Amino acid sequence: MRLLTAARLGPADLARLGVAGLRSRPLRAVLAALGIAIGIAAMTAVVGVSASSRAELHRTLDRLGTNLLTVGPGTKLFADEPAELPVEAPAMVGRIGPVTSVSATGRVDARVYRTDRIPAPQNGSIAVVASYLDLPATVGATVADGVWLNAATARYPAVVLGATAAARLGAVTGQPVWLGDLWFTVVGVLAPVPLAPELDSSALVGWDTAAGYLGFDGHPTTIYTRAAESSVEAVAAVLANTANPESPTEVQVSRPSDALVAGRAADDAFTGLLLGLGAVALLVGGVGVANTMVISVLERRGEIGLRRALGATRGQIRAQFLAESLLLCALGGVGGVLLGIGVTTAYAMAQGWPAVVPAWASLGAVGATLVIGAVAGLYPAVRAARLAPTSALAH
Structure with a gap:
């Protein structure tokens, strides 16, 4: 069966x-x-x-590059006051072999307002800085409106505003702003700068203008450096000694892309x-x-x-x-x-x-x-x- x-x-x-x-x-x-x-x-x-x-x-x-290094003053070893970079620091950094470009900004003791009627304390935390003309190429900045400083405007009362500074002031290209007891003309507005966000809230004037009209002493507060991709670490290792040979411990070196x-x-x-x-x-x-x-x-x-x-x-x-x-x-x-x-x-x-x-x-x-x-x-x-x-x- x-x-x-x-x-x-x-x-x-x-x-x-x-x-x-x-x-x-x-x-x-x-x-x-x-x-x-x-x-x-x-x-x-x-x-x-x-x-x-x-x-x-x-x-x-990839577009902005990861080879940007910044040099700034640290603090003095036996004092709480900030250190100071030498006037010749940008030129000395530019002599480093693998460095491809160098630019700098310097903090100016001045304030910027939309008009001369605004009380002095109300400055909207906008920094006034002197700038080299090649700054945009070095930090990857672009102009959203107007033009960047050139050889002509850099010697006269002309200013370029960062994106945040322009919004706070409510200023546009062609408008005058009250800066350091003088009227400056806004010739341009920057787009946001990812690798240098401090520029977004800054009013940038030419290096000669800052010295001639605003009493700028010529000492840079930030040096922006581009180096060959293969040599970024090597350049970073010698930047402090090069920027301030007498006091390299009073120099801070950073890489903005690391923050991102x-x-x-x-x-x-x-x-x-x-x-x-x-x-x-x-x-x-x-x-x-x-x-x-x-x-x-x-x-x-x-x-x-x-x-x-x-x-x-x-x-x-x-x-x-x-x-x-x-x-x-x-x-x-x-x-x-x-x-x-x-x-x-x-x-x-x-x-x-x-x-x-x-x-x-x-x-x-x-x-x-x-x-x-x-x-x-x-x-x-x-x-x-x-x-x-x-x-x-x-x-």
Whole structure:
């Protein structure tokens, strides 16, 4: 006598059974998949926005260069008063072999106002600085309106305002401003300078103008230096001794691009927090899927008993409900990834950034949903497989 064996279910058969089970209760399936989709979308969007922001940072640094070094006065060793850079410091720094360009600014003891009627204390924290003519080329600054100082305007009462200074003064190109007891004409307004943000809140005048009209003593307060990319560290090591050979310990050397990278590290920490929130949302979605599958088992006892009576094995029942759980989570995962990509693209376009969603994030999100689907559907599947055919049919 030949024993009858249950027919084996292939992947296609399991997929059809899973789809049929989900279609029997579409609203519940959609709501459960939506919980998964929200968690996946949150995680994908967080990673995508962070990657897009990082790509914009790299693009900015590539455009502005990471070979900018700044030299400024520190403090005197046995006094609290600030040190002073020699007048010849920019010229001495320019003699360093790998240095490609040098420019400088010097703080001027003067204040700038929109009119001569404003009380002296109300200066809006705008610094007045003398500037070399080649400053924009060295620090990567651009003029948003008007022109930069030239050989002619640098000797007369002309001023270029930083972006923040222009906004505080409410000044535009061609307008006079009251600077150091004189009327200066605004000849230009700078765009924001990422690698030298101190210039944004400054009023810049020519070096000769500052000396002739404002009593500037000629001592630079900041020296901006560009060096060959391969020699940045070597140049940084000798800048202090070169700028002030008599007191190199009273010189501070910094690399502005490092500040941008440090800011990005803080953003990465914030990204980690948001990823944690996305993971919590994903966990909540997984609990929703498990709840949906448990209720499905309870409501479909008759179907389970009939299938067992017709010869279905416990393994086949277990595989059927596990397939439904995996399909439910896969739908939520794919939908969440697409939603996250859409959110990332929209946000990046609004910010003017390149839209970047790492492939590992998309694939990892889908993989995470499948793992959650397997875990969430395991208990309901095992419970369904343990139902006795007689008790299930009686129910």
